[in-house]
Amino acid sequence: MSDLPLAIGIDFGGTSVKTGVLYRGNIIDEAERINTQIYEEAPPLIHRIHEVIGELRKKHPGIEAVGVGMPGFVDFPTGMVHQLTNVKGWKKIYLKRELHKLTNLPVTVENDANCMAYAEWKRGAGRGLKHLVAITLGTGVGGGIVIDGRMVRGANYAAGEVGQTSIDYTGPMGAYGNRGSLEDYIGNQQITDMAFKAYAAAGIDRLAGECSPLKLTMAALKGDEIAIRIWERVAEKLATALMNCCWLLNPEALIIGGGVAKAGDLLFGPLTKSLHSQLSDAFKDNLKILPARFGNEAGIVGAGTLALEQAGFDVDDH
């Protein structure tokens, strides 16, 4: 195994940092998670990440690259991360440069949704495709785009924000002043609220905790009409944003991951129907609407694989 490239993938989440060792797209080892909430400044947190990398390298000598997936905007070429919600002292940190200085390994830093899209493209549902839009549905809605066999990053490396696109120009104002953003309709909390209200309107008492996407899926599978209808309403909204991606980019595949996507056919059924009813032939013929292969491991797989590619390895082979 030592003659094949290993990589370290780091998934920098809101509250914890997960670090894994990748071999041909599989996580073969994972370190203890780092709790980000005990750090108020960047340097000690980066030092702790360096320690964890060191421990994994001792066990796995063949590591050739380190990839980090970050929540929020990353200046891709320099690996500079502007800020982190949960680490107050984190301001304009050149993470790529800092980690390289400490590890002497090639380091790549990328937005987490782009890592997820990259994982699906190179190792998951989108393998072998040239044009795809991948989105991840959870607390928020993230996305990543591949066109002509290349990740779309855009002028300031900020592209792929499907969750911020509008599905209603008169809709409520979102986090960035944008009206009717998809995320404001089908984030976890918004789905829960939608269900809570729908049950209340039907005279059914439910605790908010019983209206989570997971609970709704379980209820819908048992035939609960209100829960089934909630998934149809989620699908309708999701279909609008994804249809827009299709008209603009004419992708071969839409790849849908994240917790909400676990609703399976409850979501994918009405989603497919709505998409097919709103696209002309050139856009819907051969269009694949696929569940993501990866779940929580997408960040580690994507970041590590991308890091190998950036370090000059042919990741389509390994």
Add this chain to the structure above:
Amino acid sequence: MSDLPLAIGIDFGGTSVKTGVLYRGNIIDEAERINTQIYEEAPPLIHRIHEVIGELRKKHPGIEAVGVGMPGFVDFPTGMVHQLTNVKGWKKIYLKRELHKLTNLPVTVENDANCMAYAEWKRGAGRGLKHLVAITLGTGVGGGIVIDGRMVRGANYAAGEVGQTSIDYTGPMGAYGNRGSLEDYIGNQQITDMAFKAYAAAGIDRLAGECSPLKLTMAALKGDEIAIRIWERVAEKLATALMNCCWLLNPEALIIGGGVAKAGDLLFGPLTKSLHSQLSDAFKDNLKILPARFGNEAGIVGAGTLALEQAGFDVDDH
């Protein structure tokens, strides 16, 4: 001049075919227009186009390539055009192959909105940029996208349909079953209808002909509050679709052409304000919102220039 490449650009419109000779992006000669409406079959129309090309080649011996911009979908690699609204017998015509056979010149066939985007990118407002979205506002709303210095064509060469993207998931059903498409709000006819109703609601009698985009611009420039407000409403809708392009693709520039864009500041003022209020810094910093350079000549310039590029000439130099 004969040692520099000339090209023929053909703009295949709904009712007429315009043919011009291009030199460094300028139309230096134009042939008599061909009226498509007298043709019921493709072969005699293609024969007539061949004759016109022959006349121009006699006058300009240095022509190296022929480019054709077509209304509707084109299979870009084969230059196959599925159908034409105004030529009944036109079904699955391999126009590239047919014209090459007749002229023995390299021929390129492309969708007209992509030709317009290409003209703006290589010769117009978007010169030197790597990421842009160009749209043309008229009877319909067309678009073309450049990412990482390449035209985005997508899996079936159908990408760039900004006019078909939705700005309201509950909106009226459009030509392809798609709800709330931009084109159904801000096409020429829709703007005219919007104005007609606004005047009527204010108790002002106007003929529909007095509510055309051009008449509205003239009225607004004289201080007509209703006309000014119509342009604000058009801008709000256009801003939503273009904002979505920004969140998805993070372009350097939005280029806006076509008749409706002649409203100038009446449209660009509220459009810019709305876009800036709905995008985060990484998307709006340095974002250029530009009027197109080309008007009716965009099709000829784009088709001819693209044909030169496809024939192996460096169009950034010529």
